Amino acid sequence: MPPKKATGARKAPAKRKLAEEFPAGEVLTDSAKKQWKLGLPIGQGGFGRLYLADENSSRIIGPDAPYVIKVEPSENGPLFSELKFYMRAAKPDQIQKWSSSHKMKYLGVPRYWGSGLHSKNGNSYRFLKTKEKSWHVKRFYSWV
Numbered sequence: 001m002p003p004k005k006a007t008g009a010r011k012a013p014a015k016r017k018l019a020e021e022f023p024a025g026e027v028l029t030d031s032a033k034k035q036w037k038l039g040l041p042i043g044q045g046g047f048g049r050l051y052l053a054d055e056n057s058s059r060i061i062g063p064d065a066p067y068v069i070k071v072e073p074s075e076n077g078p079l080f081s082e083l084k085f086y087m088r089a090a091k092p093d094q095i096q097k098w099s100s101s102h103k104m105k106y107l108g109v110p111r112y113w114g115s116g117l118h119s120k121n122g123n124s125y126r127f128l129k130t131k132e133k134s135w136h137v138k139r140f141y142s143w144v
Helices: 078-089 090-101 135-143
Strands: 027-029 033-043 047-056 067-074 111-119 125-128
Touching: 027 111, 033 067, 033 125, 067 078, 078 125
Parallel strands: none
Antiparallel strands: 027 033, 033 047, 047 067, 067 125, 111 125
């Protein structure tokens, strides 16, 4: 079978919308009523966008931000499924307990730190907050 031809700009798959891009400084409130401030976007996939983030404060969110927030339109299903996994299996204490019981120093699963819903311009978005950033995020910012 011949390879598929590149179609140009990245688009969301059929029947799925890509989340609109939020400006740096946008504040999201999770289900525990904790506020999180978005920094610059660091990536996007077929359904959502990734942002650097930190607790809401007057500080500018820079490349050393400790959190990453993934945002996707609420009607999309992939983040909902991913969120349910993280809520059940990726809480920090669960990962630590499992890693210790299997004598592992590190388990490459991002830890679940919270989630929530956010409304903007009449649209509803679901978000997931994790603490880990993969090594390439810091590497990306070292090139900019």
